[in-house]
Amino acid sequence: MNLSRICLAILGLALSAPLFAAPVTPPNILLIYADDLGYGDVGCNGATQVKTPNIDRLAREGLRFTDAHAPSATCTPSRYAMLTGEYAWRRKGTGVLPGDARLIIEPGRTTLPSLLKQAGYHTSIVGKWHLGLGPEGGLDWNREIKPGPLEIGFDYSYLIPATGDRVPCVFVENHRVTGLDPQDPIQVSYTQPFGNEPTGLRNPELLKMHPSHGHNQTIVNGISRIGYMTGGKTARWVDEDIADVLTRKAIATLEQRRTGPFFLYFSTHDIHVPRVPHPRFQGKTGLGPRGDVIVQLDWCVGEVLAALDRLNLATNTLVILTSDNGPVVDDGYRDQAVEKLGDHRPAGPWRGGKYSAFEGGTRVPFIVRWPGRVKPGTSSALISQIDFPATFASLARRPLAPTDMPDSFNVLPALLGDAATGRETLVEHAGPLGLRSHSWKYVVPSKGPKRNLPTNTELGNDPAGQLFDLAKDSGETNNVIAAHAEVAQKMAAQLEELRAKGHSRPGFQPAP
Ligand code: NG6
Ligand code: CA
Numbered sequence: 147m148n149l150s151r152i153c154l155a156i157l158g159l160a161l162s163a164p165l166f167a168a169p170v171t172p173p174n175i176l177l178i179y180a181d182d183l184g185y186g187d188v189g190c191n192g193a194t195q196v197k198t199p200n201i202d203r204l205a206r207e208g209l210r211f212t213d214a215h216a217p218s219a220t221c222t223p224s225r226y227a228m229l230t231g232e233y234a235w236r237r238k239g240t241g242v243l244p245g246d247a248r249l250i251i252e253p254g255r256t257t258l259p260s261l262l263k264q265a266g267y268h269t270s271i272v273g274k275w276h277l278g279l280g281p282e283g284g285l286d287w288n289r290e291i292k293p294g295p296l297e298i299g300f301d302y303s304y305l306i307p308a309t310g311d312r313v314p315c316v317f318v319e320n321h322r323v324t325g326l327d328p329q330d331p332i333q334v335s336y337t338q339p340f341g342n343e344p345t346g347l348r349n350p351e352l353l354k355m356h357p358s359h360g361h362n363q364t365i366v367n368g369i370s371r372i373g374y375m376t377g378g379k380t381a382r383w384v385d386e387d388i389a390d391v392l393t394r395k396a397i398a399t400l401e402q403r404r405t406g407p408f409f410l411y412f413s414t415h416d417i418h419v420p421r422v423p424h425p426r427f428q429g430k431t432g433l434g435p436r437g438d439v440i441v442q443l444d445w446c447v448g449e450v451l452a453a454l455d456r457l458n459l460a461t462n463t464l465v466i467l468t469s470d471n472g473p474v475v476d477d478g479y480r481d482q483a484v485e486k487l488g489d490h491r492p493a494g495p496w497r498g499g500k501y502s503a504f505e506g507g508t509r510v511p512f513i514v515r516w517p518g519r520v521k522p523g524t525s526s527a528l529i530s531q532i533d534f535p536a537t538f539a540s541l542a543r544r545p546l547a548p549t550d551m552p553d554s555f556n557v558l559p560a561l562l563g564d565a566a567t568g569r570e571t572l573v574e575h576a577g578p579l580g581l582r583s584h585s586w587k588y589v590v591p592s593k594g595p596k597r598n599l600p601t602n603t604e605l606g607n608d609p610a611g612q613l614f615d616l617a618k619d620s621g622e623t624n625n626v627i628a629a630h631a632e633v634a635q636k637m638a639a640q641l642e643e644l645r646a647k648g649h650s651r652p653g654f655q656p657a658p
Contacts, residue, residue: 247308
């Protein structure tokens, strides 16, 4: 063959290659991680009472998953698992943390950001953290705040330390509280109130939003919180501005990263309590503040997508939008979420919600967009956010060390829409553990209450254990454990083996 023929052959091959082919450089990764956003809270998953045009646009331009999961039905364990690739239920101390907890991910350990950093990514987090900060034995919030995200693999951090409803109500940028006046030092306690600092319990007359359960300690910005703080008056956030502040920071981070791949973990405060939208979003839905903060979240998504377009980053950025756990209606403040719910179904077709072992606890909105590579559509592949470390490692072409990420699976073909299936099994975690395998779901016997009374959530406890065939009964209404005892026994044994072994990733080897 002469040279021109070879050239023609190569050209022919290139032309016949599919449009959605693997590009040569790994993409940027923008992970938009909403808080408590339910499967049914977004238009693309069926919501009609609240409009989410930007999230719907992402879904139109990307791949929408119908069986994607947060690792747990609450925040801290989900985020722990997502960043470490280890199921949180394997570790003590990974439940919902108070705002003065120490950092629960050991510095030096391979994490999602550290492995991307080693692969040449610039890594940043903007938003909710909730994995603890500082060493064992207490933190002085007026000094250097470490260890934290920068010690476990992030190059930049701008944090809500715990949650919007937990003190301290300040932002932490890298190692410092922002806007802090040294003459007015911050003190934080989860056991003792401070002097005359008003609390929701003693001074309800000062509140603009009242608690429905808990949340009656220090008052910040007219809202009482979990925990006590004093001082730091100039550093305290204004709830109405949190979405604006975080979105601005996220966009500034994008603007600074015009060269080299980046990983931005944009971890929104919305739609967690307290739900206090900026005035421009107040009353935008008939659902009260819970609906209005969904609209606010959608605005944040629109702003970062617009920034990607403006900066010419959209084509080479893999965007993922998902949530840390399922939805809850009354999560501790009297914000009319229950009264105004109407026929809006926050969990969509799934049973239960936040805190629940039913699918609503962990089956969350999940959209992947990577223009030119991920073909728009829907996928019913079973995947979990715990798979991000192994999957992104594969995307960045950096093999995992055998001793890292004990429970993270490489589901890249499913994530990119090249494969219709993802995992074969997945452990779901609320109170009791559940195991998914093909269309079966097994929930271990557990004696807890059927419902969490304050939040009115079905927790999914049943002393006899439960077995559902999701292919026939996606709403988990028909417990078939008696009729299929042998399936339940097999799955119970499988779950027990997985637990006892300490890891589940194929190829994982415990460190000697
Ligand atoms: C609960 C809080 C709830 C919320 C949750 C954590 C009370 C009564 N309830 O303990 O309001 O903060 O913890 O939510 O205090 S999460 O999304 O961060 O997991
Ligand atoms: Ca949450």
